Amino acid sequence: MKIAILSRNKKLYSTQRLIEAVKIRGHQPVVVDFLRCYMNIASHKPTIHFHGKELSNIDAVIPRIGSSVSFYGAAVVRQFEMMGILSLVKSVGITRAQDKLHSLQMLSCKGIGLPITGFANRPDEIEDLIRMVGGAPLVIKLLSGTQGIGVVLAETKQAASSVIEAFMGLKANILVQEYIKEAKGADIRCFVIGNKVVAAMERKAKSGEFRSNLHRGGSSRLIKITPEERSTAIRSAKILGLSVAGVDILRANHGPVVMEVNSSPGLEGIEKATGKDVAGMIIDFLEKTAELKGKKTVRENTS
Numbered sequence: 001m002k003i004a005i006l007s008r009n010k011k012l013y014s015t016q017r018l019i020e021a022v023k024i025r026g027h028q029p030v031v032v033d034f035l036r037c038y039m040n041i042a043s044h045k046p047t048i049h050f051h052g053k054e055l056s057n058i059d060a061v062i063p064r065i066g067s068s069v070s071f072y073g074a075a076v077v078r079q080f081e082m083m084g085i086l087s088l089v090k091s092v093g094i095t096r097a098q099d100k101l102h103s104l105q106m107l108s109c110k111g112i113g114l115p116i117t118g119f120a121n122r123p124d125e126i127e128d129l130i131r132m133v134g135g136a137p138l139v140i141k142l143l144s145g146t147q148g149i150g151v152v153l154a155e156t157k158q159a160a161s162s163v164i165e166a167f168m169g170l171k172a173n174i175l176v177q178e179y180i181k182e183a184k185g186a187d188i189r190c191f192v193i194g195n196k197v198v199a200a201m202e203r204k205a206k207s208g209e210f211r212s213n214l215h216r217g218g219s220s221r222l223i224k225i226t227p228e229e230r231s232t233a234i235r236s237a238k239i240l241g242l243s244v245a246g247v248d249i250l251r252a253n254h255g256p257v258v259m260e261v262n263s264s265p266g267l268e269g270i271e272k273a274t275g276k277d278v279a280g281m282i283i284d285f286l287e288k289t290a291e292l293k294g295k296k297t298v299r300e301n302t303s
């Protein structure tokens with residue numbers, strides 16, 4: 001197969017590991033910077049051009065799309081889908097996961113445990129908003145933030161109220177969320193491929209910090225997850241329509257709660273913490289999916 005890895009940077013650990021895994025399995029990798037792709041949205045023959053030429057003979061794509069460029073990235077993936085090319089992760093899943101609020105709404109609809117979460121547009125009723133999510137301490141999050149940037153812990157009602165007012169004054173979209181204190185600055189990243197959690201790690205915040213992001217100085221280690229955590233992660237990925245996902249879970253007193261589902265989870269942290277060949281498992285899964293798609297096409301053409 002000729003497999004296009006849709007990535008902005010060839011040198012990234014995840015991209016490098018996927019290139020290796022593709023080659024080891026006898027396929028041909030090509031790295032495509034999706035922001036440099038342009039497309040012809042035609043009903044009879046949709047195409048994608050890259051570096052002045054039509055991209056052709058691609059059998060499958062692996063999207064590696066960061067949230068800041070997910071609007072354009074999802075459009076490129078959708079175009080590949082329109083051309084009948086298999087994508088490891090569907091564009092609709094990328095679009096849903098990119099919008100934290102939309103994903104939380106979809107997950108809550110299906111009964112997935114979440115921290116109590118509020119969303120508001122105007123600062124008129126901040127006191128009630130704070131009461132609604134259970135009062136201080138609470139976490140305030142910029143909807144557009146990543147890697148822990150724009151995630152604030154407000155210890156008191158007054159602090160919460162000022163932070164909410166400040167963010168709203170800047171016209172920023174924010175979530176106001178119950179603080180899961182008992183998680184003690186740790187969260188669990190479950191790496192889902194298909195119907196399985198293939199690797200899981202605990203990320204722990206450095207001392208004096210509540211955000212466990214590795215980019216914020218957190219550390220990670222292999223962890224054994226409970227059956228409930230496993231099924232929560234698998235169900236969450238499925239609800240958003242993601243065949244590959246990083247599901248971030250907090251251990252609350254009443255069970256696992258999902259913070260976020262990522263459609264392009266990084267490989268470096270999880271492979272280093274668990275010693276597992278996650279890149280290889282992704283390509284194995286892609287091969288199986290391509291085989292099933294091939295069989296389905298043959299069935300459709302002969303029936």
Ligand code: ADP
Nearest residue numbers: 115139145146147148149177178179180211212
């Ligand atoms: P980002 O997408 O920017 O990483 P997250 O929502 O994942 O933002 O939050 C960053 C970190 O902050 C999480 O990994 C977790 O450690 C901590 N955190 C986030 N929300 C909560 C919460 N409701 N209760 C306790 N800790 C939280």
